Amino acid sequence: MACVEDIPPVLVARLLPSPDISVRQFLSFVLPCQLGDTISIDYTFWSETPPEPVDISNVATTLTQLPIPSPTVLNLITQDHAQALSNGYNKLKSITYAHLPSTNPASKVLFPKWVFEYWVQVSHLRQFVRVPWVKAESWVSDQHLMRFPDRSHLANQVHEVFSQIPWTGYLSGFSDHDAPMTTVAMYLSSSWLTTTMINQQLDLLRIRARLQLLPAKFEIADTHFFPKLVELYRLEKTDRTYKSESPPKKNRYIWNIGQELANPESVKQFICGICNIKNSHWVSVVIDAERNMVLYGDSMGCFDKPAIDEIMAAVRWWATVHLKRE
Numbered sequence: 001m002a003c004v005e006d007i008p009p010v011l012v013a014r015l016l017p018s019p020d021i022s023v024r025q026f027l028s029f030v031l032p033c034q035l036g037d038t039i040s041i042d043y044t045f046w047s048e049t050p051p052e053p054v055d056i057s058n059v060a061t062t063l064t065q066l067p068i069p070s071p072t073v074l075n076l077i078t079q080d081h082a083q084a085l086s087n088g089y090n091k092l093k094s095i096t097y098a099h100l101p102s103t104n105p106a107s108k109v110l111f112p113k114w115v116f117e118y119w120v121q122v123s124h125l126r127q128f129v130r131v132p133w134v135k136a137e138s139w140v141s142d143q144h145l146m147r148f149p150d151r152s153h154l155a156n157q158v159h160e161v162f163s164q165i166p167w168t169g170y171l172s173g174f175s176d177h178d179a180p181m182t183t184v185a186m187y188l189s190s191s192w193l194t195t196t197m198i199n200q201q202l203d204l205l206r207i208r209a210r211l212q213l214l215p216a217k218f219e220i221a222d223t224h225f226f227p228k229l230v231e232l233y234r235l236e237k238t239d240r241t242y243k244s245e246s247p248p249k250k251n252r253y254i255w256n257i258g259q260e261l262a263n264p265e266s267v268k269q270f271i272c273g274i275c276n277i278k279n280s281h282w283v284s285v286v287i288d289a290e291r292n293m294v295l296y297g298d299s300m301g302c303f304d305k306p307a308i309d310e311i312m313a314a315v316r317w318w319a320t321v322h323l324k325r326e
Helices: 010-014 021-026 056-065 071-086 114-143 148-160 181-188 195-210 224-234 249-262 307-321
Strands: 216-219 270-278 281-288 292-295
Touching: 010 056, 010 224, 010 270, 021 114, 021 148, 021 195, 071 114, 071 307, 181 195, 195 270, 216 249, 224 249, 224 270, 249 307, 270 307, 281 307, 292 307
Parallel strands: 216 270
Antiparallel strands: 270 281, 281 292
């Protein structure tokens, strides 16, 4: 949604949580509740009348106590404002809580236009930040009800961490630099791991290998490696550019790994990683150059044999290109 008018800096700290506070403090921060969607909306939110004077000392308390519109209604309000501007109409000066019952005095108050920006930011925090953290905290609390002491101990540790880590920002130390802090919350659930989370686990595995002085022997590939081999394998009959000594730039990383594996002076012996099958299952794959073998692990036995067979064929083809043997 486009920003209509910025929230005054003097009020930001009182209306919105600071990015420096912890997860626990964020969960305790008072945000206005949000109404659910209604079937039809025929309210007039924008007004040409200037807003009423704002009492800086009380406005934060007032706004946190008033419900904000649903996400759907916020989109409609944005569209109304954008349509007015596109029609050359720029006389909208204030906004009202038209979504509240007419018996509520606040429904008739003319607020500054920046109040809409506040609604938008609160809506985003509620949907995409608070919900994941609340679910995570609830899941951790449930672990105390289990009969396993190790789970209870882990739950206590997580609660302590919630008092230390910030609720927003990006995770550092991983290859995916754009992973939001809320990714941590997703671990504390029974949900399937996303590709981002899988790559984070592979990053941690690389750290362990490095601490054990094994990185020279093992190449731990990311989640895109084996699907890329399958893609190249499918194109092999019509596009043989991969087999050239100067492959396209987009294939250079995979080509270099293969050449290092084939280099008799290199100590690299294994290519390890996991591959997603039909966006619903992960299997592990290992290329053992020393023993000239391709191994895979499937927790479901054989989730999709044709898909597994294609992965194995693609890996063998790629290994043949570089190792010059079956």
